[in-house]
Amino acid sequence: MPVRLRIQRFNPETDSAPQWREYTVEVEPTDRVLDALHAVKWHCDGSLAFRRSCAHGVCGSDAMMINGKNRLACKLLIKDVKQPIVVEPMRGFAVVKDLIVDQTKFFEKYRAVKPYLIAAEPPPKTERLQSPKQQERFEDTTKCILCGACTTSCPSFWANGEYVGPAAIVQAHRFLFDSRDQGAAERLPVLNEANGVWRCRTIFNCTDACPRGINVTKAIVEVQNLLVARAKDPRGSDAAQ
């Protein structure tokens, strides 16, 4: 079937402003928007730039705004989107070229929350054990693939690019609520800063945008509640229960 795409094109090295270009390609209804973008690149205009890698919703590299909402192009079927399919880069990041955005600061914020297990005790001979119930406490936030769809759909982030953002908070949550982790004292000060979790206005755009179905807003509120609990009881146990 023929499919019409309206794609925002922009090369900051040569263009003064973004421009819209329209393309028509042949794809199957059960193909993904990523397949249509490939068809444009391979058959209409080889200069179109976008990121993709796994093509199966795992790597998070092809998050972009499709018909006004952040989506993974590799997860969205042609038959499920209205035409023309309007494709733009995620909002709030500088555009490197076309649909590719500069995620340098995004990953700086990710690193700032120390997204790895911090434990004082040396590793045991086997694994660090925890019960299924303890694992369930942070199961939802383990699903994050760092695509950036949540952070770049957040009006608080659009207004203030220094906001740590939903994705970094989700990553912090994943370790703060892990019974094996003892890094709360290192992570919480970052999240309690002026550009930390308190910038969230519970707008729910992040939850709506997450291609992994993570309840992002709930995770943010849980981190806020943890900060309040620690303010009342600074000696609370390291891993939040």
Ligand code: FES
């Ligand atoms: S290309 Fe990896 S998530 Fe879409």
